[in-house]
Amino acid sequence: MKMWDGRFSKPSDALMEQFHNSLPFDKTMIEEDIDGSIAWARALKNIGIFSQQELDEVTNGLKGILDDFRHGEITFLHSDEDVHMAVERLLVERVGDAAARLHTGRSRNDQVATDTRMYVKKKLIALQSLVEELQRACVIRAQSDIEIIIPGYTHLQQAQPILLAHYWMSFFFALQREKSRIEHAIEITDIMPLGSGAMAGSGFNLDRDKLASDLGFSSVSYNSIDGVAARDFILESLSALASCAILISRYAEDIIIWSSKEFSFVEIDDAWSTGSSMMPQKKNPDSVELIRGKCGRFVGNYMRFATTCKGVGLTYYKDLQEDKEPIFDSLYQMEMILKVLTQVLLTIKVKNESIQKNLDPFLIATDLADYLVKKGMPFRQAHKVVGKIVGFSVESGIALDKLGYQKLSEFSELYTKDVEQLFVWETAVNNRDIPGGTARSSVDKQVEIALSMLQQ
Ligand code: ARG
Numbered sequence: 134m135k136m137w138d139g140r141f142s143k144p145s146d147a148l149m150e151q152f153h154n155s156l157p158f159d160k161t162m163i164e165e166d167i168d169g170s171i172a173w174a175r176a177l178k179n180i181g182i183f184s185q186q187e188l189d190e191v192t193n194g195l196k197g198i199l200d201d202f203r204h205g206e207i208t209f210l211h212s213d214e215d216v217h218m219a220v221e222r223l224l225v226e227r228v229g230d231a232a233a234r235l236h237t238g239r240s241r242n243d244q245v246a247t248d249t250r251m252y253v254k255k256k257l258i259a260l261q262s263l264v265e266e267l268q269r270a271c272v273i274r275a276q277s278d279i280e281i282i283i284p285g286y287t288h289l290q291q292a293q294p295i296l297l298a299h300y301w302m303s304f305f306f307a308l309q310r311e312k313s314r315i316e317h318a319i320e321i322t323d324i325m326p327l328g329s330g331a332m333a334g335s336g337f338n339l340d341r342d343k344l345a346s347d348l349g350f351s352s353v354s355y356n357s358i359d360g361v362a363a364r365d366f367i368l369e370s371l372s373a374l375a376s377c378a379i380l381i382s383r384y385a386e387d388i389i390i391w392s393s394k395e396f397s398f399v400e401i402d403d404a405w406s407t408g409s410s411m412m413p414q415k416k417n418p419d420s421v422e423l424i425r426g427k428c429g430r431f432v433g434n435y436m437r438f439a440t441t442c443k444g445v446g447l448t449y450y451k452d453l454q455e456d457k458e459p460i461f462d463s464l465y466q467m468e469m470i471l472k473v474l475t476q477v478l479l480t481i482k483v484k485n486e487s488i489q490k491n492l493d494p495f496l497i498a499t500d501l502a503d504y505l506v507k508k509g510m511p512f513r514q515a516h517k518v519v520g521k522i523v524g525f526s527v528e529s530g531i532a533l534d535k536l537g538y539q540k541l542s543e544f545s546e547l548y549t550k551d552v553e554q555l556f557v558w559e560t561a562v563n564n565r566d567i568p569g570g571t572a573r574s575s576v577d578k579q580v581e582i583a584l585s586m587l588q589q
Pocket of ligand 1: 159
């Protein structure tokens with residue numbers, strides 16, 4: 134027996150029932166469905182569809198269903214095609230006649246759009262706090278690693294010396310932009326379609342503004358067609374989450390490399406590593422590998438639903454039911470990733486001694502050129518001079534920092550004794566004290582800015 138079988142002469146095929154059933158995944162938003170129905174029942178009471186007593190019965194019935202669901206005491210039927218139908222059936226069984234009025238002026242089209250928006254918004258808000266936790270971990274790391282100098286890389290070749298704290302802060306500021314993408318997704322999700330009916334607007338003039346404030350929405354949709362058809366809030370959320378996952382995968386990649394024996398810059402805590410079933414010596418950075426690997430889902434989930442949406446006419450078509458699995462998956466996976474990565478960062482051990490052994494004196498080459506520029510030589514010329522010095526160092530096997538100023542002055546008489554100062558790592562780092570640079574003073578400033586951003 135279906136809610137809609139009045140016009141049908143035979144039941145759906147069993148395979149069809151299985152095919153279009155969304156209950157296994159949309160029951161995830163049963164709480165939103167029930168909250169939405171309670172608010173809807175209240176609105177119906179205000180226009181005289183329900184008596185106070187009926188409203189109480191329906192409200193208590195709905196709350197009871199949620200309670201029982203949480204305690205695993207609900208039995209769903211094969212014929213419950215989605216969470217909305219399941220809740221309605223259960224309510225009819227529990228409270229009888231009053232329940233039959235609940236769907237007055239409402240369609241599953243505006244109901245599902247409302248439920249999904251409530252669920253997505255709630256999860257995105259929670260993710261924003263988790264992004265902030267990760268940002269806090271970056272700041273904590275920056276503060277505790279402020280003395281540590283590492284080689285900065287381009288092309289996976291040592292490029293210039295930087296403070297490790299500078300690296301962690303780069304993650305902080307990039308995450309700040311991810312947060313604003315999520316913020317934007319929240320804004321466009323935070324619009325209530327309820328009252329749009331099937332597509333033309335509800336035939337009952339209930340107070341949509343009051344409904345919106347009951348359900349925690351900032352505004353109501355202006356147009357019922359747009360209200361039931363729009364799924365750009367899902368695409369925007371999927372896109373924001375994909376962007377965040379892509380960013381995170383890049384930092385995961387560095388941590389994976391850094392934890393290898395060849396680099397030995399960090400050691401991931403045992404709690405966030407796993408072993409090998411065969412090789413007893415192995416300690417694998419699975420946490421960060423999975424974080425990197427899961428990026429595929431986020432991009433896939435966006436592509437998957439964007440492809441579904443393309444060409445779907447107005448207003449509701451069943452195609453749109455395909456929104457839930459990708460968005461639920463991306464929301465859940467991002468929650469896990471953020472929690473895990475925060476712990477990985479907070480517990481990671483930085484192996485300063487082995488980092489220092491890895492610092493290649495060639496990291497100072499740019500500084501050697503800048504030195505000449507500061508003494509009046511054009512940069513292109515200075516670049517050539519230092520290129521020759523590097524070539525000499527490679528050929529002779531004498532490390533750049535062991536050449537001494539006299540040898541250097543053979544390449545340019547502008548080099549004097551003080552050039553040797555450049556080979557002190559701290560000096561090289563602190564020379565880059567432009568805002569945004571890697572000097573200690575600049576990184577301290579970055580931390581200060583970050584802390585004030587976190588307080589806003
Ligand atoms: N399960 C459906 C979905 O998720 C609910 C809306 C059904 N509406 C309809 N006209 N069949 O999209």
